Amino acid sequence: MNDIITTMFNKKFMEELFKPQELYSKKALRTVYDRLAHASIMRLNQASMDKLYDLMTMAFKYQVLLCPRPKDILLVTFNHLDAIKDFVHDAPGILNQVDETFRQLIETYSGLSAGEFQLIRQTLLVFFQDMHIRVSIFLKDKVQNSNGRFVLPISGPVPWGTEVPGLIRMFNRNGDEVKRTEFTTDGNYVTPQREGSFDLYGDRVLKLGTNMYSVSRPVETHMSGSSKTLASHAKENTAPNPLAKEELNFLARLLGGLEIKTPGGSETGFRLNLFTTDEEEEHAALTRPEELSYNVINIEAMQVPGRAGAAAAQLLRLPGSCSQGQVPFNSRSARL
Secondary structure (H helix, E strand, C coil), X not given: CHHHHHHHCCHHXXXXXXXXXXXXXHHHHXXXXXXXXXXXXXXXXXXXXXXXXHHHHHHHXXXXXXXXXXXXXXXXXXXXXXXXXXXXXXXXXXXXXXXXXXXXXXXXXXXXXXXHHHHHHHHHHHHHCCCCCCCHHHHHCCCECCCCCECCCCCEECCCCCCCCCEEEEECCCCCEEEEEECCCCCCEECCCCCCCCCCCCCCCCCCCCCCCCCCCCCCCCCCHHHHHHHHHHHXXXXXXXXXXXXXXXHHHHCCCCCCCCCCCCCCCCECXXXXXXXXXXXXXXXXXXXXXXXXXXXXXXXXXXXXXXXXXXXXXXXXXXXXXXXXXXXXXXXX
């Protein structure tokens, strides 16, 4: 995780991102995503990478679509960065990288008008408009239909600075109120208690952009009965995993910090599979449309003194240090 976040918030990479420019193409975004995902010792084959990318894009589309007001896109981004800071709270150097990006976001976007934020939001929605990939967690919580389109809520807090619908006021040409008419709504709207904080530290109030796999997921509609049952089971299963020590030893061996004898010829490293079975993964790879397929960079980290993952992270310099599809080679630390 540290390797990925270090690469993601690389100073040169952030400087490039903050330069005024056109929105990245889908292929360019996917290329950057592949390189970030493989900045550590983790390896993903193409089918698993496709599934992870689809999950990321649909989750972010959901967050942008359900923002109560355009400016709240910034709060969603701050929720993302707050979660990343929790991952690296014990690594001061990486934490400073994230905080510096935080300050750049505040400096760049805090002064924009509501119209400018609306333009940003609309541009993002145009980018995602043809993506209708079904995500199991959204389907279970009934916030996504079977056709892949999201369900907009008709209840909950209204955007900050607005009033609960149900009243029509009419004014004369002098601006004086002359008549009021009330009407009933199908939704159960409420006034928000306070505005989310746009500072470096503070309560964002908005839950979009927080961990959607947590026990109390921030889905903006009512949870289904099955989801409540799953959440209660997840809360009960908090006992330590008896295999945790072996898993930690395995990771330590991968990072070069622990010597453990392994059978001859066995593969070092680990493989992350986002599918239930190998057969499902193979089927996904075969049925993936050709236009949605991309090349995946596979990195095999060799065990060396120190942290092999850190060495692997040094291989990926984003952007500009190498052309697309090329990675600097270091025979002591990695084999491409």
